[in-house]
Amino acid sequence: xxxxxxxxxxxxxxxxxxxxxxxxxxxxxxxxxxxxxxxxxxxxxxxxxxxxxxxxxxxxxxxxxxxxxxxxxxxxxxxxxxxxxxxxxxxxxxxxxxxxxxxxxxxxxxxxxxxxxxxxxxxxxxxxxxxxxxxxxxxxxxxxxxxxxxxxxxxxxxxxxxxxxxxxxxxxxxxxxxxxxxxxxxxxxxxxxxxxxxxxxxxxxxxxxxxxxxxxxxxxxxxxxxxxxxxxxxxxxxxxxxxxxxxxxxxxxxxxxxxxxxxxxxxxxxxxxxxxxxxxxxxxxxxxxxxxxxxxxxxxxxxxxxxxxxxxxxxxx
Amino acid sequence: xxxxxxxxxxxxxxxxxxxxxxxxxxxxxxxxxxxxxxxxxxxxxxxxxxxxxxxxxxxxxxxxxxxxxxxxxxxxxxxxxxxxxxxxxxxxxxxxxxxxxxxxxxxxxxxxxxxxxxxxxxxxxxxxxxxxxxxxxxxxxxxxxxxxxxxxxxxxxxxxxxxxxxxxxxxxxxxxxxxxxxxxxxxxxxxxxxxxxxxxxxxxxxxxxxxxxxxxxxxxxxxxxxxxxxxxxxxxxxxxxxxxxxxxxxxxxxxxxxxxxxxxxxxxxxxxxxxxxxxxxxxxxxxxxxxxxxxxxxxxxxxxxxxxxxxxxxxxxxxxxxxxxxxxxxxxxxxxxxxxxxxxxxxxxxxxxxxxxxxxxxxxxxxxxxxxxxxxxxxxxxxxxxxxxxxxxxxxxxxxxxxxxxxxxxxxxxxxxxxxxxx
Numbered sequence: 001x002x003x004x005x006x007x008x009x010x011x012x013x014x015x016x017x018x019x020x021x022x023x024x025x026x027x028x029x030x031x032x033x034x035x036x037x038x039x040x041x042x043x044x045x046x047x048x049x050x051x052x053x054x055x056x057x058x059x060x061x062x063x064x065x066x067x068x069x070x071x072x073x074x075x076x077x078x079x080x081x082x083x084x085x086x087x088x089x090x091x092x093x094x095x096x097x098x099x100x101x102x103x104x105x106x107x108x109x110x111x112x113x114x115x116x117x118x119x120x121x122x123x124x125x126x127x128x129x130x131x132x133x134x135x136x137x138x139x140x141x142x143x144x145x146x147x148x149x150x151x152x153x154x155x156x157x158x159x160x161x162x163x164x165x166x167x168x169x170x171x172x173x174x175x176x177x178x179x180x181x182x183x184x185x186x187x188x189x190x191x192x193x194x195x196x197x198x199x200x201x202x203x204x205x206x207x208x209x210x211x212x213x214x215x216x217x218x219x220x221x222x223x224x225x226x227x228x229x230x231x232x233x234x235x236x237x238x239x240x241x242x243x244x245x246x247x248x249x250x251x252x253x254x255x256x257x258x259x260x261x262x263x264x265x266x267x268x269x270x271x272x273x274x275x276x277x278x279x280x281x282x283x284x285x286x287x288x289x290x291x292x293x294x295x296x297x298x299x300x301x302x303x304x305x306x307x308x309x310x311x312x313x314x315x316x317x
Numbered sequence: 318x319x320x321x322x323x324x325x326x327x328x329x330x331x332x333x334x335x336x337x338x339x340x341x342x343x344x345x346x347x348x349x350x351x352x353x354x355x356x357x358x359x360x361x362x363x364x365x366x367x368x369x370x371x372x373x374x375x376x377x378x379x380x381x382x383x384x385x386x387x388x389x390x391x392x393x394x395x396x397x398x399x400x401x402x403x404x405x406x407x408x409x410x411x412x413x414x415x416x417x418x419x420x421x422x423x424x425x426x427x428x429x430x431x432x433x434x435x436x437x438x439x440x441x442x443x444x445x446x447x448x449x450x451x452x453x454x455x456x457x458x459x460x461x462x463x464x465x466x467x468x469x470x471x472x473x474x475x476x477x478x479x480x481x482x483x484x485x486x487x488x489x490x491x492x493x494x495x496x497x498x499x500x501x502x503x504x505x506x507x508x509x510x511x512x513x514x515x516x517x518x519x520x521x522x523x524x525x526x527x528x529x530x531x532x533x534x535x536x537x538x539x540x541x542x543x544x545x546x547x548x549x550x551x552x553x554x555x556x557x558x559x560x561x562x563x564x565x566x567x568x569x570x571x572x573x574x575x576x577x578x579x580x581x582x583x584x585x586x587x588x589x590x591x592x593x594x595x596x597x598x599x600x601x602x603x604x605x606x607x608x609x610x611x612x613x614x615x616x617x618x619x620x621x622x623x624x625x626x627x628x629x630x631x632x633x634x635x636x637x638x639x640x641x642x643x644x645x646x647x648x649x650x651x652x653x654x655x656x657x658x659x660x661x662x663x664x665x666x667x668x669x670x671x672x673x674x675x676x677x678x679x680x681x682x683x684x685x686x687x688x689x690x691x692x693x694x695x696x697x698x699x700x701x702x703x704x705x706x707x708x709x710x711x712x713x714x715x716x717x718x719x720x721x722x723x724x725x726x727x728x729x730x731x732x733x734x735x736x737x738x739x740x
Contacts, residue, residue, distance in 0.1 A: 013644070013681060022644040026651065058558045185661040196656035203658030216658045226661070296737050 007195045012037050016044040018161055019184030023167070025176055026195050036174050040167050047163045050078070051155045053101060061154050068146040071138065079142040082135060085158060088270045089132035091289040094283045095274035099130045101154020160187040161225065161269030168265070182266035189223040189265040207257055208300055215308055217261050218292055226296075227276040228257025255300040261293040271295065275311070287311060325672070343499045343565070345706040346490060349694045357700060358390045364696045365429050367395040367454075369421045369445055370437030371407035373525075374459055378434050379410050381689045391696050395424045400535065402528070421445055425452040432482070432699050434692070435459060438538040439545045443468035446483065450475045455482040457695045460558075461550035462716025469716045470738055476709060482698050484691070484705065485557045485712025491694060492687035494631045494680040495559065498619070501633070501679065502563055507621030508636075513602040514618045515556035515564060517548075520611040522580050540584035547586025548575070548606040549723040556617050557722070558715035560594065560602040560629065563619055567714045569593040571735045573725040579609040592722040604722075626679060633679045645677050714739060 010033040011024045023040060025033070053060045059078050066072050074082075085098045130241060134147040146152075155162070160183040171179050171191055178192035180200055190200040199220040203213030207228055217224055260271040267290055274286055275295060295311040340347065368379050375398070382393050387679035396407040404525045418424040424433070425448060427719065432455035435445050445461040449456050462485050463469045477484035489495045502510060525536045525652070538544035561567050573592030580588045582654050594602040619626040624635045643659045650657050698705045717738060726730040 007651060009648055011648055013645075024644065024647060180644075180647060180659070182644060188661070194656055195651055196654060201656070201658040203660040205660055213658050213660055 001193040002277045014041060014044070017048055017183060019186075022182045022185075023179065024181075025171070025191075025249040027178070028176060032174060032176075036170060036176060039170050040183075043166055043170060044136065044163060048167065051081070051159055051162075053152065053154050053156075060155060063144050064152040065142050068149045068151065071141070071143045071145045073141055073143050078144055079137065079139075079144070080178065081158075081162065082137075082144060082153065083137055083157065084266070085155070086132045086135060086137065088158075088267075088274075092270065092274035093278075094097075094131060094133075095278055095282060095286065096157065096270045097130065097132050098153050098155060098157060099132055099135070099151050101152060101156060102229075104112075157273050158266060158269055160184075161223070161264070161266035162171065164189040164223065164265035187225045187269055188219070190219040191221055191270075193220055204257075204259060204296070204298065206300070206306060207298070208255065214294075214298070214306065215296060217259065219261065222263050222293060224259055224260055224261045225263035225265070225272040226257055226259040227272040257298045259294070259296045259298075261295075262291060263293075267292075283311060324503065342497055343562075344490070344496050344692065346708040349697045349701070349708075351704045362390060364389075364391045364699045365394045365431045366391055366696070367397065367424045367430050367433045368393060368407065368415075369397045369424065369426065369433050369435045369449075370441070370459075371396050371398045371403050372400070372436065375434075375436035376401070376407060376410060377688065377693065378436055379407055381686075381692050382434070383410060384689070385692065385696065389693055389696055390700075394430060394725050395427060397421045397424045398604055413572050422448065423493065425449055426453060430454055432695065436486075439550055440464045440538075440543065443472055446472050447475050450479045450481050450483065453481070455695075455699045456729070457482075457484045457486060457692070458712075459486040460712065460715065460729070461485075461554040461719050462712050463547075464544075464546065464550070464579065464720075466717050466720050466735075466738055469713055470719070470740075473709060473713050473740055476704070480704075482693050482695070482704050483709045484698070484710075486691065487555060487708070487712055487714065487715060488687045488691045489555060489628075490646050490687075490708070490711060491685075491690040493652075493685050495562075495628060497629055497680040498626050498633075500564060502619065502626070503565075503622070506624060506633075507619060507626060508623030508737065510563065510618045510619055510621040511600055512558045513600070515560070515602070515604045516613060517552045517556070517606045518611050518613050519608050521608065522582065523608055540586055542585045545586060546585075546601070546723040547719065548588075548590050549592075549610070549719050549726070552606055553590070553592070553722065554623050554715050554719040555605055556604055557594070557602070557718050558711055559617055561714055561718070562711065564600060564602075566596055567734070568718055569597050570595045570731050571718065571722045571725045572731045573722050575726040587726065590726060592725060594718065594722070628679070631679050633677055644670055647689075648678075710740065 007026050009026045010028060011022070012029070013020055013022045015021065021044060023037070024165060049055055049057065050059050052058045053064060055061055059074060063072050063074060088096045128149050129150040134151055135153070136145040136147060137143070138145070164181055164183065164187060167181055168189055168191060176191065178195070180188070180190055182188045183292040188202065194200050199218040202217045202219055202224055204215045204217070204226070206214055256276070258272050260268045260275065262268050262271070270290065271286070271290060275283055275297070278286055296310045297311065298305050298306055299309070366382055368375055369384070371379055379393065379396065382391065384392050393411055393415045395418055396404065396411065396415045397420070398404040398407065399419055401419070404417050404419065408415060417569045424430065433449050435442060435449070435456060435458040437445060437547065439461060440457050446458050463472060472483060503684040512655050518708065523539060527533055527536055534541055534544070539547060545551060571592055571594045573590065575587035575590035577584065577588050589605070589607040592602050594604070596602070615629050619628065622636065624633060643661045647659045694705065715733065721732045721734065
C-alpha cells in the first residue's frame with residue numbers, strides 16, 4: 001500500500017511558447033504561491049510577446065524587418081540576449097545558430113515536401129550568408145544590424161531556456177527553493193529536490209516505443225533539455241527530422257535524441273540542439289567549452305533496440 | 318483568493334459566451350452567467366437578499382454574500398434565525414448592515430427584498446420556501462429539498478405558479494471538475510456507464526456542542542426524524558443528484574437498508590445505510606454511508622467500459638490508459654508518497670501509448686469555489702427574473718429520490734416513483 005503524502009503540492013500549468021508550461025512546488029504558503037504564479041504568467045507573456053519572431057509587435061519582429069536597412073537601437077535585455085546567442089554560436093562551432101529559423105519554416109506547411117526537397121531548399125550560397133556572426137552588434141548604442149538581407153533572428157532555440165532562468169530567479173526572489181519547472185517536458189529546470197528524495201529524478205523513455213524509463217538523470221538545481229526525432233516529429237513535419245543543420249543545409253533525420261543536463265537552462269537548450277547535429281570532432285570541441293553534468297545520446301536502431309552514449313562530463317576549462 | 322477570483326471570472330466568461338460546447342447541453346443552468354442583464358452593475362439592478370437560517374451552513378452562505386456585495390451588485394438586507402446566538406453572529410458578520418429577524422415572516426414582508434437564501438433545518442424548508450414564493454420572493458433553499466415528497470412537489474408547483482426561481486443548493490452543479498467530468502462522459506470518454514458507486518464515511522457522532530441540554534433537538538436536529546432523515550437527506554442527496562446528472566435521467570426504483578449499529582445514544586436516524594438505485598437501462602447507483610469508520614472517506618465513482626472517474630478527488634482512469642504526462646505522474650507520485658522518476662521521452666513529442674495507470678486529473682483548474690458560484694448564479698437569475706434552465710429539476714429529483722431511498726430503508730421494500738410526481 002502506498003503511503004499517503006501529507007505534503008501540500010502547489011501546481012499550475014498554462015500554455016506558453018507553443019507548448020505546455022508546468023510549474024510545481026510544495027510546502028509554501030498559498031497566498032505566496034498565488035503571487036508567484038501571477039508573476040510567472042506575466043513573465044512568460046512578456047518574454048513571448050517580446051521575442052517571438054511571428055508577433056508583429058515583438059522586438060525581434062521589428063529587428064528582423066529593419067536591421068538590414070538600418071541600425072536598430074534595441075533595449076538592453078534584447079541586446080544582451082542576442083549577444084549571448086552570438087557567443088554560443090562561437091562556442092558551439094557554429095552549430096547553434098539563431099539565423100537559421102526561416103529555413104525551418106517552409107516545410108512546416110507542406111506535407112508534400114520530401115527529404116530530398118528539404119535538402120535542396122537552402123542553397124550553399126544562402127548558407128554562406130547565414131550565421132550569427134553576421135549579426136553586427138554595437139554595444140555603445142545597444143544597436144543591431146544585419147550584414148545581409150538573408151538574415152533574420154529566431155530565438156526559438158533559446159527562448160524556453162531563457163524563460164526558465166527568469167522564472168528560476170522569480171522563485172529565488174520569493175525564497176522558493178524547491179520547484180520543478182517544465183516547458184513541454186523537453187526543457188526542464190529544477191530547484192532543490194523532490195519532496196520524497198534528495199533530487200528530481202528525470203526518466204528518459206524510448207522515443208519510438210514508450211515504456212519503462214531507459215535512463216534516469218538526477219537534477220538538483222540543474223536543468224535538462226532534449227532534442228530528438230521521433231514518430232511524432234515525422235508525423236508533424238513530414239518524413240524528416242525537425243532540426244536544421246546550419247552547415248550542411250539539411251534537416252537531421254537520424255532516429256536519435258540528445259539530452260543535456262547542466263546548471264543553466266539556457267545552456268542545456270543550446271547544447272541539446274548543437275550536439276544533436278554535431279559530428280564527433282564538433283561534439284568534442286563544443287563540450288570542451290561548457291560545463292555539463294551529463295550529455296546523453298540515445299540512438300534508436302528499431303522500435304525496440306537502442307544504445308545510450310554518455311559523452312559527459314568534461315569540466316569547464 | 319485572487320487566483321480563485323481570476324479562475325471564476327474566466328469560468329463565468331466562458332460559460333456566458335457559450336464557449337463550453339457540450340457543457341451547454343449537459344449543464345444548461347450555466348447559461349445564467351451569459352446575460353448582460355444578469356451581470357448588470359446598475360443601481361436599479363441591485364439584488365436584495367435575505368438570509369433565513371444562519372447556523373453553520375447559513376453563515377457559510379452569508380460570508381459569500383457579503384463578499385459579493387463588493388463585486389456582484391447585491392445587498393444583504395436582512396438575516397433571520399429563531400436561535401438568538403446565531404442571529405447575533407450573523408448580524409456581526411454583516412457588521413450591522415443587515416436587520417435581524419427572529420420570525421422569517423417579518424423578513425418576507427420587506428417590500429424591497431428580491432430573494433431569500435434558506436439554510437434552516439430540513440423540516441422547515443418547505444413551509445418557508447412556499448411562504449417566500451407566495452410573498453413574491455425568489456428562493457435558494459439548501460439541500461435536501463424537503464422532508465417529504467409531497468412537500469417537494471408543492472414547492473415546485475408554487476414556484477411555477479408564481480413564476481419565481483427555486484434553486485436547491487447542490488453546489489456540485491457549479492463545480493468545474495463535475496462540469497468537465499459530465500462533458501467527458503457525454504462525449505463518450507468513459508464508454509458506456511453501467512454503474513455508479515458512491516460512499517460517504519465518517520467516524521464521529523455527528524453532534525454539535527450544546528450550550529444547554531434542553532437545546533439538544535434544536536441544535537442536533539439532524540439526529541431526529543421529526544426534523545431530518547439523517548444520512549440520506551444530509552449527505553446522500555448530493556451524490557444522488559450527481560448520479561442523475563451523470564446519467565441524464567432519474568431512477569425507476571430504489572431498494573435499501575439501514576440501522577443504528579454504533580451510536581446508540583438516543584438518536585432516531587440511522588448511523589449506517591446502504592441503498593441501490595436502478596435506472597431504466599439497468600444501470601445501478603450503489604451508495605452507502607456510515608459514521609463509525611472514515612478510512613475510505615468520501616468518493617463518487619463513475620464506471621464505464623472505457624474508464625473510471627473519481628469525482629470527489631478529480632481523478633480519471635482509462636481502462637487502456639495512455640501514458641500520463643510526466644507532470645501529472647509527478648503530482649500523483651508526490652500525493653502518494655512515491656519517489657519515482659518523472660518520465661519524459663526527451664520532449665513533448667512522446668507517443669502517448671503506455672503502461673502504468675496512475676490516473677490523470679479530470680480538471681486541471683479546479684480552484685473555483687462552487688459554493689460562491691452557485692450564489693452568483695442565483696443573483697444573476699434573480700436579475701433576469703426568470704428560472705434557470707433545469708436547475709430546479711435537478712434539485713427536485715434529487716430531493717425526491719433521496720426521500721424514496723429513505724422510504725425503501727424504512728419499509729424494507731423496493732420503492733418506485735408515483736407517476737403524479739413526475740414534472
